[in-house]
Each structure stands twice: as C-alpha cells, then as structure tokens.
Amino acid sequence: MAQEKSVDKAVLEVLACCDGEVETAFDRAEQVKPCPIGADGICCRICFMGPCRLVGKVTRGVCGATRATVAARNFARAVAGGAAAHSDHGRDLALTLLAVAKGEAQGYRIRDVAKLYMVAGYLGVETEGRSVNEIALDVAEKALENFGQQQGEVTYISRAPHKRQQLWRDLGLVPRGVDREIVEIMHRTHMGVDQDAEHIMDQVLRAALGDGWGGSMLATDLSDILFGTPSPLQSQVNLGVLKEDEVNIIVHGHEPTLSEMIVAASSDPELVAYAQSKGAKGINLAGICCTANEVLMRHGIPPAGNFLSQELALATGAVEAMIVDVQCIMQALATVAQQYHTLLIATSPKAKIEGATYMEFDEHKAYDSAKEIVRAAIENYPNRKEARIPAIRENLIAGFSHEYIRYMQGGLYRGSFRPLNDAVAAGRIRGLAGVVGCNNARVTHDSGITQVIRELIRNDVLVVVTGCAATGAAKQAYLRPEFMAEAGPGLREVCEAIGVPPVLHVGSCVDNSRILTILTQCATEGGLGEDIADLPAVGICPEYMSEKALSIGTYCAASGVYVLFGVRNPVAGSEEVVRIMTEGWEAKVGGKIEFEPDIEKLIEKALAHIDAKRAALGLPAYDPTRYGESGDRLVEQLRSSLGEEQAAALYSVPELSE
Amino acid sequence: MSRYIAKAAIRGANLIVSEAEKMLQEAIKELGPETPVVFTNTAYYLPVILGFTGIEVQTLGDLQQVIDYAKKLLHPVPGDTLWLPYLGETLDCGVATLLAEEAIEGIRFARGLQPEPIPGLQLTGTSFTSPDGNSQEEEGGFANGPIDDVQLRAWGIQLVDGRMPGFAAIVGAARSNEAAVSIVRELQQRNILVFLSGNVNGRSIIHQLMEEGVEMGYDTYIVPFGTDTISAIYALGFATRSALTFGGLSGGQARDILLYNKYRVFAFVLALGEVDDLKYATAAGALNYGFPVIADTVIPQILPTGITQYEHVISMPFDDIEGETDAEKARRLVQRCIEVRGIKVKITEVPIPVPYGSAFEGERVRRADMRIEFGGRNARAFEYLRMADFDEVEDGKITLIGPSFEDVEVGGAMNLGILVEVAGRKMQEDFEPVLERQIHYFINGASGVQHIGQRDITWIRFSKAAVEKGFQIKHLGEILYARFHADFGSIVDKVQVTLITDEELFQEWLQKAREAYQARNIRLADMTDESVDEFYSCTLCQSFAPNHVCIVSPERLGLCGAYNWLDCKASYQINPTGPNQPVPKGICLDPVYGVWQGPNEFVYQNSHGTVERVSMYSIMRDPMTACGCFECIAMVIPEANGIMVVSREDPSMTPVGMKFSTLAGIAGGGLQTPGMMGVGKYYLLSKKFISAEGGFKRVVWLSKILKETMRDELQAVCEREGVPDLLDKIADGDTATTIEELLAFLEEKGHPALTMDPIF
Incomplete structure (x- = not known):
C-alpha cells in the first residue's frame, strides 16, 4: 500500500521485524475493509427484521426508519458506549474513594487533601470540623449519587460559565443523572421509539454532557484526590524506554487504580531484590494508552507508546508482563503475547480476555494483588529470549493539571488565567486548541496528530493534548520546552515567559474534562467573552477510533466548542444528521462537530474558526509580525561574547549576527 | 519570565533566604529571641511580612516562622535543557526574597543598624x-x-x-x-x-x-x-x-x-x-x-x-x-x-525657566540660598483672586506694576500683591476662595520658588539658582495663568494676573483684598447645614478605599481636610460626573444626630451596601466612615466620658495605649466603627462637631500640636461653648499618656465632660 504506516520511527522499526512473523493491526487494517454502509452510519441493526442497509435507492428500513433516524441512532449508541466507558471509570474511582474513606482499601490513601476540600465544596459536602475520611466518605457518596440519581442536575454542571448553564437549562440539556441519560439513549434508540433525528441528537448532547461534566470530570477529580494532582515533571517516551536488562512491565488500559499500585509494587525493595535474584537489574515500568498517561502525569513513568504501539511493544520480545484492565485493549494482544514469553495479565472483572492470564485486581487488597502481579512478571524474566528494543526514545515534560496551569501563570499568590487571556486578546496567542484522541489504523499512525500540532503552533495556537494524541506528540519531541523554537513568534514569547512547551500534556482521555475546566476559566477570567463558545478555541481529534472520542467530541460541542474529527464521517450517509451536528448544533449550543479527513483542510478550518471568533470578540486580527522581541537569546549571546569591558557594554546592545 | 531571569532570580532567592536565616540565628544567639523588632512609626509591624503571611513580627523570635515560610516558597533553578516551567516558581521565589529582605532589615533594626548611615546626607x-x-x-x-x-x-x-x-x-x-x-x-x-x-x-x-x-x-x-x-x-x-x-x-x-x-x-x-x-x-x-x-x-x-x-x-x-x-x-x-x-500623567506646560511640578512643592529656599523674598518678617505680600465681568478681563494679560527686584540687595525683601481676576460662565463668587487657595500649590510647583501662607500673610521666596536661570516676578503670573486654565478650565474662561510692587497701588489693593477676606469670613460663618438644601459627596478615595463615602456639609468638611463644602461644589461644577456629587438632604430623620434620608441612601448605594446609615453629628451612632487620609482621629474614652482627638502629626503615645498609627489602622478602610472617627482638624471648630454627644466640651485629650497650632481658633470655640478656660482643662501628651493620668488631670481641672450625660 502506498500509505505510510506510521510517522513513528520506532513503530516502523519494529514493524519491519514483524513482517511475516507477527500479525498486527497494521496488517489487519489492510486485510479487513471497513463495511462501507456501516461506515456511513446507515446500516440499521437495531431490530431483527434487518439489518437494513439504506443505500442506493433504499431510503427507509423495514419499519420505515429514515436514513436520518438510523444515522442518528447509530451515532447516539456510539456516544452512549463512550459515555458509559468514561463514566464507569469514574464510578470505580468513587467506589475506591469510598473504600479508602472506610479504611477498607489496602495501600491507598488520600494524597491531595486540598483537592478533596475543593471537590467537597463543589459537591456541597460540609468540611468544617470534620476529619479527612469523613469528608472523603461524603464526597464519594455524593459522587456516586451523580451516577445513579434520577432527577435534578448533575452537580458539576454548576462549574460551567453561568451563561452556558443557563443555555443548557433553557434547552433542557442538563443531564439528570449520568447513568440515566445513557440508559435513555439505549431506550430511545430501541426499535420504534424516538424517530426524530434532531430529538435523538438532543439526547446525545445531554448524555455526553453527563460524561464530560459528570463521569469524566469526577474521574479526574477523584483520581487527583486519591493519587495526587499532577504538576510538571520530566520523562521519556517510545519503545526505547524498555530496558534490555530489567524486568519490563507494561501497564495498559485506563484506570489508575491498578496502575498506581503497580507503580508502588515495582519499587518495593522486596520485589526489586526478587528481580535481581532472577538476574535482572531492576524492574522497569512503562505504559501504553491512557494508563500510561495516568502514571506519566503523576509519577513520570514513561509511555512506551500509544494505541497502535500496543502489539509492537510485545513484539520487541522484551516485555515480561503487560497488565491490562479496560478499554482500547486489542484482542490480538493475547495472540502476540503467545508468540513471545510475555504474560498478558487481565485484571478487571469487567474484561476477561481469551488467552490471557486472569489475575483479578481487588482494590480492597490492592497492594497484595499488585505485588502478586509484579511477582509473576519477575518470574517470567528468565523466559525472555532475544529482545529487539528500538533505540528510539524522546524526552518530554508532562503533568499540566488545570490547577498547575493556573499556578504557572502567576505562582501561589498571583495564579490566574489572566496572562493567557491577555496573550490571546493581544494576539500573541492566536487561539487555543485541544488535540486529543486515538490512533486509527485506517490512517497513517500519528501523522494527523503531528501535522495538526505542528501547523497550529507555527500559527501561534497554544495546544493542549491528552490521550494517545499526547503520546504521539511526545514521540516527536513536541512536549520538550525547546520545541517553543518551532512556535510562532507570539506563542514563543508566552512559552518563554512561563517556561513551557507550546504543547501542554493535560492527561488521559477522561482528563479532557480538564480542558473543560481550562476553557471555563478562560471564559470567566474576562476579556474573551463570557462563555466557552465565545473563545477562539477548537477541539481536534485527527485520528479518532473509539466511541469515547465521539462522546468527548459531543460534550465539547455541547459546551460550545468547534470540534473537528479526522479519518471519516460516521454519519456521512445522512445529510440531515450532518446538518444537525454542524449548523444545527452551532445555532443551538454554539459548538459543532465536523468530520474532515483532509488534514490540511482541517487545519484551515480550525484557523478560520479561531480568526472568526477573534473577530467576533473585537480582538485585533492575528498578526505574527508584531511579536517576538522578548527572550534570552540576545542576552545569552552578549554574555558569552563579553570580555573585559563587560560593565560598559551592558549599557548597549552589541552588533550581533542575527 | 525568561529562563535567564528565572535562573538568576531563583539563585538569588535561595541565597538571600539562607543568608537571612543565618543572620537571624546569629542575632537570636547574641541578642535573644525576645529582642524587639520594630520599624519606625508604623502600625503594620513588618508590613510585607504582615501582608503575605499575616504574621505580626514583634521580636527576633517571631522571624523564625517567617524564614520557615519563605523556605517553603523556594524552588530549584531550572535546567539548561528539558527545563520545568519557571514563571510561577520564580514569582514565589520573589516573594521568598521579599520576606527574607524584610526579615534582614528587621534584624538590622534590632541591632540598631537601620536606617543606614550615609555621611553627609541631609x-x-x-x-x-x-x-x-x-x-x-x-x-x-x-x-x-x-x-x-x-x-x-x-x-x-x-x-x-x-x-x-x-x-x-x-x-x-x-x-x-x-x-x-x-x-x-x-x-x-x-x-x-x-x-x-x-x-x-x-x-x-x-x-x-x-x-x-x-x-x-x-x-x-x-x-x-x-x-x-x-x-x-x-x-x-x-x-x-x-x-x-x-x-x-x-x-x-x-x-x-x-x-x-x-x-x-x-x-x-x-x-x-x-x-x-x-x-x-x-x-x-x-x-x-x-x-x-x-x-x-x-x-x-x-x-x-x-x-x-x-x-x-x-x-x-x-x-x-x-x-x-x-x-x-x-x-x-x-x-x-x-x-x-500605564501611568496617566497630566502635565501642564508652564512657560517658566525652571523645572515645574508638584514634587517641587516641598522644596525649601533657605535664607542663605535666597535671592529675594516677598512677605515674611521684613515685607508684606498678599494674594487676592476675584471674579470679574468678561469684558473686564483680558485673557493672558500678565502685568507687573512697579519695580522688579533688581535694585533690592541679595537676600532682601519687598512688598508684592498678586491680583488674579477671572471670568467664566460657570464662575461663582463662592468659588473665589476655593480658587485663591490653589495659588499656594501652583506657585510652589516651581523649582526654587517657595510659597507659604495665604491671603495677606503670603510669603514667597525666590532662590538664587532660580533667579540665575531667569525667574522673574512676572513668571508667577505665567504659572497662575497656565494652571488656572489647565485645572479649572471648566469654570474659568479668562484669567488675568496683575503683580503689584508699586507701593501706592499695593496699599490700595491690600485694602480691597482685606475687605474681601472679611466679607468672605462673614459669608462662610453664615453658611450652615440648615442653610443649604444639599450636601456633597466625596468618593475621591474610592480608587483606594472602595467602600468609603464622605458626606461633606457646610459645617463638616472632609476628613482629609482638603475638601470643604465649597470645594466640593466647585469640583462638581468642574467635573459634573466626578467624585463630588450633590446629595439632596431629603427628609430630616434626626436633627440632633444629623441624619437625613438623602445622605443615607447615597451612602448605602455608594458604599456598595456596606454602610446603611450615617449620622453627621455623632461619633457613637452610625458615625461616618474613613478612608485613611484623615487629619485626626477622634475616639471615645469611656472612663473619661469624653473623647480624645489625635493628630496625624502627633507621634506620641495617647492615653488609650495606642499611637496614631495603630489607631489609624482601626479607623480606616471604610468601616463604620462606633466610638471612633477620622476627621478633618477644622471640624473641631464646627458647631456641629459631635454635637449629638455634646460637642467640643467632650474633648478631654487633644494632641499638643493641635492645641498649639490652632490655639486662637480653639479658644474661640471654647468661648462659644461657654467654657472659656476649657482648653486648659483638656489634657495632652505632656499631661496624660495613661487613663489614670488622664482621669487625675480631668478631676483636678474639673473638666465639664465628667459631669455630662454618660456618653454611652
């Protein structure tokens, strides 16, 4: 095939070795063609009179369902799946917090008491004169209520800008309970229920808001309470982080509950000694997918790769154990693992995998479970045969929680979003973009992600990244502060003022909720309108693959963000649904979703939107020539060139070669 | 930030904090932890430390927790590659630096090493x-x-x-x-x-x-x-x-x-x-x-x-x-x-040969540096501003009638009359004294020129340096012409200045001026709160004290002493949307306490709901709030059944155990504190001075500087109040610095407050 498989050299190197030996998603993507009717969203499999394929002259199914209804229902069920995944993740964290508060969760403790107090405030939990555990108990229960409640409002809706909250209330889009809205999607998309595409899509907005401002945001907050709120740290990325002479353990999946304990167990002196007794120098932990992002953000554990690297990590032959829990775990892993000595360990009661070792992770005896899992990996070390680890890895800075982003703009006393807003208003920063989401084997691995980010920062757009997009960016050195040299002049000035890369890693895919918080703070800081929809900001998911991505895109759109997806349009078969998601939603909630497979066009659209929002705010038109005069360069040159007449020379700018 | 600066600043912060800690340990070892740490004349302890941490440092021992606090704000220096963000960290290190620096100055004060000796500095x-x-x-x-x-x-x-x-x-x-x-x-x-x-x-x-x-x-x-x-x-x-x-x-x-x-x-x-x-x-x-x-x-x-x-x-x-x-x-x-x-500076170009600006207002011209003086011990000078008809005033006309000072010996004196005539559609006779009082500030702005006094006790000196640069008597006219137009352009359309050294004309105009002063005195004395329908607000200080509102009435001037009712009225004319707004009195709710519906509503609205009612004549019930610029503080002394009045210029101890600076911390900030009030010193002379509590007879203690500088006026008040020897019955810093001493003094003198109705 003409299409390059990846822009990641490590991936290409391992793939070259796999050829004919190990089958990967890259191979299967060529073997399995996507079903063209399903891909356009117009295959209806909802009742058993079908499946009805609404192609060509067929415009209605057996029941009479139109293409619009079918496409809307398919999209709705995808979003329900995504929202369910994030929210179940959030629920598990609430249950863990509950167990911690009751003293029933071995090995866990509350790491960030300040954040517990803050979240208690959001949830209306009394803190005055109460112990941490008492507060944590109530916070956990309040969080759980948000999932199961049938009436009222999901609490975190009140964290949105006031104007936005009011809009949602006026439109009846406020989710009543996280679970209820997902169930209602399933009901309404059952055969013979909701048969008005726009009405179905309204419920999609509501259920997705329950994800973004409910399940995901709670997942992020509760993770921070339990495991600490991230702040910047250094790490590395790519397959080269695997080590020849250590026990390599990869954590893969999504929930930090398990991986946190694996992190702790892997530095347990007893286990380290055990590893050494098996001939290894130590225990080396690495991550894949969002588990990688969770342990990277809080502990600096290096990601070995993103979604499409998962099989390849095993194909290095250097991994003793890959520990997985839920979401984005390819079933083919078991097959690849069997070709090597690797133990694939499934741990979630929700996800058993044929061919994998199942070691249930019980958070009530978490540390014991984790030690047992690590021990199994160590015991596997002597079975390792020839390893072929690509010598490719890159440095990165991660750990940008929204709390830290506030701090970094002014410190303990002056932290705010004012510098960011000022920079946007002045035009130093043209706009903001979240580049998020998956890898997709149908498009060149990491290519869309890197192209989008490179072009945006060159155009002075500050980029935040999460999930597999973050890992993809990291692998190209985009998360190094030195990368500011590639940014436009205004953005570079801001990066240099704060000391950050032009691309900020804000976490895993549930941490897209941090982006909602960041946008809210920008909107309420003043100077850039009063709602998220007023901001010159876009959300971009160039290589989406999972249903979660659609849920994220939808809650962002429902929050007022223009969201651009790459790859292809999953509702292309219905012009009506395309219209609803674009101009329909834009008129209704200010945000919209567009699918644009052509990455260059996608970037053009993103910049055009940013410029249009700038104009609507009455901000000066973007002009990169006005900025770029600040910085260290001149002084460093001067200092290094200074001789004895230093003191006098400081009063003047010397003739320096530009 | 820039990484270069971040590195330098973080290095500097780490160094100064450890240096401060070392100095503190040494000082505690040598002097003991109880050694007082005091900055001169402040109620705010070590103010930067107080502001950031809330710690009220009074001894060397107290500084330890400050150093501990500062250490928590320190961060490592960012690296040369793959550096971590540094802006927030550098700003925090900056705060640590400030805390350490103030701690060091505190230690130096404890050791008697501050202020720093600089030989020859005056x-x-x-x-x-x-x-x-x-x-x-x-x-x-x-x-x-x-x-x-x-x-x-x-x-x-x-x-x-x-x-x-x-x-x-x-x-x-x-x-x-x-x-x-x-x-x-x-x-x-x-x-x-x-x-x-x-x-x-x-x-x-x-x-x-x-x-x-x-x-x-x-x-x-x-x-x-x-x-x-x-x-x-x-x-x-x-x-x-x-x-x-x-x-x-x-x-x-x-x-x-x-x-x-x-x-x-x-x-x-x-x-x-x-x-x-x-x-x-x-x-x-x-x-x-x-x-x-x-x-x-x-x-x-x-x-x-x-x-x-x-x-x-x-x-x-x-x-x-x-x-x-x-x-x-x-x-x-x-x-x-x-x-x-982003400082907005209003500069008035004044065409004179010396630098000009109000920073020069405080400059002195010592006798040794003086070329000529007008007024003072050996001559007389007066200044008189009057309103005239449009056709009587020629705008920009500046005339000197009489000789200049060339023939007067260096250091000598001569008579001078300054006659300013203004015309304007919005000009009123009432504004004459308001504008005339500005002459002092205007003339003082010239470097090397000094102005003291007002009316017929004006005293002006030109320095040798100013005269060498070409400063002449007519330049006084240039200054007045430029400034009246610049500052009062909305009420003054035409300005003409006549400078008179001709002896005959001088005497003639001195006489006219004195008649005018007398007429104004009578008119002002006649102006009472009852004789007007509206008071004026002053919210000038809201840029600094966001909730404070002054209500200025004819018988109660602003607490800063700078704005009386006429000033406010003129200011309103000059700037109708400015900080001085007319406040219709409305229904009188309590004539004794001085409560009107209008001021109440105005204060409620403009204090943003923090102050609901204001009594114009009471210190006990709903007293007026203060921003912080007050000339005096009046405070009830319950034991003496009276009040004391402390001047801003009085650094000494008062009977309540607090100095002015400490009291001021309680009285300011726009908060209503019954029993305490910031006031302008001329309010003491008003018939309405805390008249709800019995007026001036309640004053049991008064800063000596007020007694001295306002003796004649206060004596008149005592007579008006029917106790001519009252002033001698009021204690001051010499006679009482404790409640016991105060009570003994009052008993001995038979101060009337002791037998007045209980103030509570």
Missing part, C-alpha cells in the same frame, strides 16, 4: 511653617529607612486624586550623575514619588544625587532608603501598607493586597546599571505586585502581559537611547517607564 523634613530652622536639619547622616505611616497617610489624598500618580523604585546607580539628576527631575515633574536604593559596585544613585546637590526627603518626593538592594523592600512595604491603609485589607490577604497594587498603585522598578541575582530576585518579588521592571542595561525582555498590566520586563540599554546628552536619554527612559506602567 533629608528635608515632613512639614514646616518656616523655611528656616528645621529641627531635623542639624541631624542627618542617615538614609530615610521605611516610610512612616504618617507620611503615607499624608500622601494618601494625592495618591488617590491622581496628583501623585505612583512611585518609581529606583535601584542601582545611573550611567552618569547627569543621567541620575535628569531621571529624578523628570519623575519629580510628573509628581511621581522616587524611592532610591541599591548600588552598582558600591556606588548608589543616592551618592550621585548627593554629589549633585539634589535635595532629598519627604518634601521633595525623593526618598533614599539605603544603598543596598535589600533596602528596596521599603518600597514594597509602602505598597503593602497602601493596600492595608486605604484598601480595607488585612494582613495575610496576600492575593488581594497584590491585586490592589496591580490595579491601583501605579509603580514600577527602574533598575539602573548591572542587574545581579539579588536584584532579579527582588524584581521577581515586585512583579507579584504588578510592578513592571525597566532596566537601562541589556537584560532579557519579558513582553507578554498578565502579571503586570503591560510588559513585565523592559530592557532599554542606556547608550542606545536616542539623544544628544545623558539628560535627554534619561528623559526618554522615564517616558518609557511611564508607558509601560
């Missing part, structure tokens, strides 16, 4: 009534050290009304003496306070100005703090206290204090000469206040905004500034500073 005093013989003159030899609370409050009104737009904290030494002088002169002309500290290789701008004979001290707006960088902390102490004094904020409200400064205190740092680690660290501390830094050397620029209003750090290498001379370059440098801080 400072101008705080206030004076005669240009000769100022008690402070003999002393000297020391830097100023921290600015005391009294001076802060005295400057308060100028800071809030924009006459004094802000301050420049200059650190280091200028490229040349010429540049140094030019920089401070430029700032003075814009009425920007100049704070001096720091050095470059041992040479400070303070030395440069001393060499050039520039007068420094409170009166000239140039305050030398010390010759090291650490002393720059006093500038930030001043900034912190501005927020505490006028912003109604308390210690520990760090974020609010910093934001108050960002939005309301227009200050900047001007770094002259090479910037070392400690200067960067201190500058990082200053950035927290929103104060930008401008350097005259090559340093990295930080241009994105946000922490400060405009750019954070500007480099303006001195040799690269356009200009023929250092003086001209310095002027451009100051211009840039003002742009960066």
